Amino acid sequence: MGNPSIRAGLRPDRPRRPAVQVSLRLRAAIGPGIGGWTMRVAVIGAGILGASVGLYLREGGASVTLYDAGEGQATPGSFGWINASWGNDPAYRALRLASMDLWPALGAAFPGAGYRRCGGLLWDLPEADLRALEQETGDYGRIVDRAAAAAVEPGLRALPELAFHAPGEAQVEPQAAARLMAGAVERLRVEALEPGTGGVSLRTVDGTARFDAAVIAAGTASASLLEPLGLGLEMSAPVGHLAWSEPVAPVLRGLVMMPDMHLRQNAEGRIVLGEDFGGGDGSGDAEDTARDLLARAGERLGVTLALSRVTRAARPVPGDGRPALGALPLPGLYLALSHSGVTLAPLIGQALAAEILTGARDPLVARYAPDRVLYSA
Ligand SMILES: Cc1cc2nc3c(=O)[nH]c(=O)nc-3n(C[C@H](O)[C@H](O)[C@H](O)COP(=O)(O)OP(=O)(O)OC[C@H]3O[C@@H](n4cnc5c(N)ncnc54)[C@H](O)[C@@H]3O)c2cc1C
The missing domain is CATH 3.50.50.60 (FAD/NAD(P)-binding domain)
Incomplete structure (x- = not known):
């Protein structure tokens, strides 16, 4: 060629x-x-x-x-977290960062894609790993205390003592x-x-x-x-499930990765969540797990979340x-x-x-x- x-x-x-x-x-x-x-x-x-x-x-x-x-x-069953967070060697992180740099132009060209540089707040790692992440990723993000985390996500009732805030992370509607x-x-x-x-x-x-x-x-x-x-x-091709709630009024500003679930609120107002950003391991009864996750998320957000649907998708790895x-x-x-x-x-x-x-x-x-x-x- x-x-x-x-x-x-x-x-x-x-x-x-x-x-x-x-x-x-x-x-x-x-x-x-x-x-x-x-x-x-x-x-x-x-x-x-x-x-x-x-x-x-x-x-x-x-x-x-x-x-x-x-x-x-x-793609239709993806969480839609645009990130260069933990678990990346330097070359792979550079690749992810370069792609993150290209997303705003695509988001502007296709407003219906729902691209939003909303930032991510993460505390699903032990403190030592959060600190290592801050060290490794330079200006990508920083450790914040509970008060600063509350300023990032004022709608969230359950906040940790420490979290990692990455303001450049984004969400998009993949499909x-x-x-x-x-x-x-x-x-x-x-x-x-x-x-x-x-x-x-x-x-x-x-x-x-x-x-x-x-x-x-x-x-x-x-x-x-x-x-x-x-x-x-x-x-x-590991399978993952995500739960999608019925739309609710705005409660989340960005992506939140807490130890037992990862969640975001999409442009329609739906809370999208999984047991991790990859959607959990796909085992067990998906609807039961989804209802349980939504109930726990609802308590932390102070809203009632009704299940709209569960998506099941295999990741190409x-x-x-x-x-x-x-x-x-x-x-x-x-x-x-x-x-x-x-x-x-x-x-x-x-x-x-x-x-x-x-x-x-x-x-x-x-x-x-x-x-x-x-x-x-
Ligand atoms: C639960 C879950 C959560 C995820 N979360 C994230 C995340 O937060 N952030 C992130 O970056 N990534 C995430 N991923 C990964 C990401 O979604 C995938 O890497 C991405 O969607 C792969 O896209 P694709 O186009 O390669 O594959 P697909 O979306 O699977 O598309 C392949 C397409 O090929 C078509 N096809 C197959 N065979 C043929 C054929 N013979 N002829 C014609 N068409 C064919 C299919 O119909 C399909 O539409 C997640 C994945 C899953 C499953």
Whole structure:
């Protein structure tokens, strides 16, 4: 893949930069259809990762067709916490921070996505770990006492002696964001892929279509698309549940991660909560757990919370827990697979689009090539 004229126009990127500038750079590099040539790219999966890759590819001048089987896997059941909080090595934190920097531009472009830089208040770690988090993350957040925590979340009745406040954390409605970024979607399951030197053929019930490149962004179904091509993909798909309340008047300003639950209030006024941001382990009776969580949350917020629904979703997690992004060892095929895909969607979309259109790999994603989670099937 890769067009020499495009490569020649490439200038090195700084690691953190606004989305719009990069889009303009991509557009300038590609020009208005060099020699009348426009790259045709298929994206398989219109969850938040496929939607973002499709968006940035279109911004870069490609002709994009998004396919979705309509099974809506992780994205509709995601908590929507945009963060670079605990559990991240320095390189992974840098990746997450770079993506967090891109979210405000996307949020402004798609107001219906409900992006809000609302901050996060966290105390689900022992004090020593909270202090280590403050040390490790520099100006990302700071330890606050009970009085300062009350100023951050005045509606919360149960506050700890110490918490970690990260003002740059944000929330978004993952499904709305994906729908808006995706635009038009072919509601078709891709049944088979045939990569070759002249492009990639995709088979659906409607027949076969040919593209210059194809991106597999099929979440937990990605492995089943690769297996017939002789490639195994190390990944897991742990299930998580979230409870969604009926709307209530505003009580929470931002995200709250307390030891027995994580919660936020969305733009509709619903309290969204799980036993942790990943949605708990999905075991037990989901509705019973949800009612119990809502009752406890209601006491702490001084409101009565009625259950609206429970979502159950499987997280697409590459074998080592880190993203698997970029060219596959088959011509014209790329992979976009990641947990924390809501946080990482803008950066993954931008980096993968640049790689497909220009052949250049963003240094921030260099270490996340798919090879390390692939094996011969
Ligand atoms: C409970 C829970 C809580 C989470 N909380 C957070 C959080 O707070 N912050 C965060 O950053 N991340 C969070 N995540 C992770 C995040 O939601 C995922 O990483 C992200 O949604 C993955 O998006 P995706 O587009 O890769 O996959 P998906 O959303 O699963 O989309 C894949 C799409 O591919 C389609 N598809 C599959 N096979 C085919 C085929 N053959 N042909 C056509 N289409 C196909 C499906 O229909 C689906 O729509 C959470 C996940 C879960 C489950």
